[in-house]
Amino acid sequence: MSHQGVKTITAIATPPGYGGIGVIRISGSESLALTHRLLRESSRSSLMPNQAEFHQIINPDSGVTIDEAIISYFKAPHSFTGEDVVEIACHGSPVVLSEVIRLLTTFGAELAQPGEFTMRAFLNQRIDLTQAEAINDLIHSQTTFQARIAARQLRGELSRQLQPVKEGLVDLIVHFESSVEFVEDDLDPLNLNLFLSRIDHFIDTLAHLASSYRVGRIIRTGIKLALIGKPNVGKSSVFNALLGKDRAIVTHLPGTTRDTLSESFSLNGIPVNLVDTAGIRETEDLIEQIGVERTRTAISEADFVIAVVEANSSLPADEIELLDQFPVNLYLINKCDLGLRIPEKKIKSLANRHAVFHASALTGEGIEELKQAIHHQIISGNQTYVESAIVTNERHYSALEQSIGALKQAKQDLTAGFTEEVALANLHQALRSLGVITGETLIADIINQIFSTFCIGK
Numbered sequence: 001m002s003h004q005g006v007k008t009i010t011a012i013a014t015p016p017g018y019g020g021i022g023v024i025r026i027s028g029s030e031s032l033a034l035t036h037r038l039l040r041e042s043s044r045s046s047l048m049p050n051q052a053e054f055h056q057i058i059n060p061d062s063g064v065t066i067d068e069a070i071i072s073y074f075k076a077p078h079s080f081t082g083e084d085v086v087e088i089a090c091h092g093s094p095v096v097l098s099e100v101i102r103l104l105t106t107f108g109a110e111l112a113q114p115g116e117f118t119m120r121a122f123l124n125q126r127i128d129l130t131q132a133e134a135i136n137d138l139i140h141s142q143t144t145f146q147a148r149i150a151a152r153q154l155r156g157e158l159s160r161q162l163q164p165v166k167e168g169l170v171d172l173i174v175h176f177e178s179s180v181e182f183v184e185d186d187l188d189p190l191n192l193n194l195f196l197s198r199i200d201h202f203i204d205t206l207a208h209l210a211s212s213y214r215v216g217r218i219i220r221t222g223i224k225l226a227l228i229g230k231p232n233v234g235k236s237s238v239f240n241a242l243l244g245k246d247r248a249i250v251t252h253l254p255g256t257t258r259d260t261l262s263e264s265f266s267l268n269g270i271p272v273n274l275v276d277t278a279g280i281r282e283t284e285d286l287i288e289q290i291g292v293e294r295t296r297t298a299i300s301e302a303d304f305v306i307a308v309v310e311a312n313s314s315l316p317a318d319e320i321e322l323l324d325q326f327p328v329n330l331y332l333i334n335k336c337d338l339g340l341r342i343p344e345k346k347i348k349s350l351a352n353r354h355a356v357f358h359a360s361a362l363t364g365e366g367i368e369e370l371k372q373a374i375h376h377q378i379i380s381g382n383q384t385y386v387e388s389a390i391v392t393n394e395r396h397y398s399a400l401e402q403s404i405g406a407l408k409q410a411k412q413d414l415t416a417g418f419t420e421e422v423a424l425a426n427l428h429q430a431l432r433s434l435g436v437i438t439g440e441t442l443i444a445d446i447i448n449q450i451f452s453t454f455c456i457g458k
């Protein structure tokens with residue numbers, strides 16, 4: 001596509017720094033003409049669509065060779081953006097890349113805004129908005145599992161799942177609109193029931209998708225997991241065991257960890273930000289006091305809290321009391337290699353209120369089980385999500401909720417005997433909300449806001 005007034009844009013598409021190659025992207029109707037100016041006259045005519053060609057890149061003013069590069073040309077509309085696109089793979093030198101960009105801008109190219117390539121792909125209907133967002137998610141994935149979910153959305157899975165509902169809604173709207181115009185009578189009860197059950201079916205489909213957001217949000221943003229407990233119970237040791245590396249300092253001295261310490265790891269593909277905390281206790285030591293204060297903050301920010309206690313202690317009531325002030329998700333009885341001295345009765349009463357696990361950070365025993373238990377708890381044993389589309393984006397989720405709300409209202413109006421006209425307004429609203437997800441019904445402001453979160457060159 002090369003509509004009038006749309007500037008040809010350029011940017012470095014690879015990350016800053018030194019590398020084997022560095023890629024410059026150009027998109028717009030002038031892409032090919034601008035690229036030609038970087039080549040010697042004799043080789044200008046050779047660029048063919050969908051072929052990678054080796055060329056010398058020159059400064060046309062001095063005739064000096066800047067670099068050797070592989071140039072690929074994608075002719076509109078068969079390109080990422082739907083416009084004429086050229087990709088120049090130079091050597092990955094920041095100096096070379098910025099010189100080529102500088103030349104291109106002197107020839108008339110404009111520097112691309114963050115996300116502008118992807119935005120053009122969206123505006124030229126090469127991809128819908130969920131796919132554009134998936135590109136961003138895919139690039140920022142921290143685990144392969146996240147990447148897989150993003151790749152599925154990139155292929156249009158979410159839009160595909162919404163399509164039948166949208167078509168069904170359009171059907172219903174068309175039907176209602178014609179009856180508003182031609183029929184004066186009330187809806188026939190048989191038809192009414194049919195409509196209601198169709199609306200119910202839409203609600204069910206959308207609600208199923210919306211419910212995947214609970215897990216989807218976790219997959220996308222990860223969780224914060226805090227280890228808490230009295231000093232010396234082995235929190236830092238458990239922290240290291242979960243990470244699989246010695247990150248936190250472990251000593252036999254109570255109060256070793258004075259500040260909160262955090263590190264990330266992947267728990268079956270879910271990014272977990274693990275936080276080791278200073279032991280909770282009354283202390284005269286100022287630094288430790290601040291540490292304890294930070295512990296409280298860390299706990300209040302955590303999505304999941306593990307309380308660590310020692311197997312080889314009697315587990316006094318005041319320790320449980322102290323820990324129970326916090327929203328504990330799981331009790332871990334550590335140091336099991338030293339033998340279990342906690343009275344059975346106490347463990348039973350703990351287990352009545354919490355999940356209780358046994359482990360030894362020293363030997364590693366029980367750590368894998370602990371990981372699986374955490375994973376199980378955060379996704380509540382819900383494995384089915386892996387197989388179908390999953391909503392990971394808050395924007396999609398709230399649009400789904402809005403659509404469901406409008407459908408429920410339409411249903412209520414119809415049941416209460418209102419005219420189709422009243423229900424129609426809500427059916428239209430439901431359809432519009434679904435259009436917001438794929439980007440058919442979105443205002444420019446929101447689109448700009450979404451693409452501005454992208455990096456330059458995307």
Ligand SMILES: Nc1nc2c(ncn2[C@@H]2O[C@H](COP(=O)(O)OP(=O)(O)O)[C@@H](O)[C@H]2O)c(=O)[nH]1
Binds near residue numbers: 231250255336360362
């Ligand atoms: N025998 C045994 N000792 C442990 C275990 N976990 C931690 N420790 C020891 O307990 C002491 C305190 O550990 P640390 O991780 O610093 O506890 P924190 O104060 O809760 O962070 C250290 O001497 C550790 O080596 C365990 O599972 N078994």
Ligand SMILES: [Mg+2]
Binds near residue numbers: 236249277278
């Ligand atoms: Mg510690």
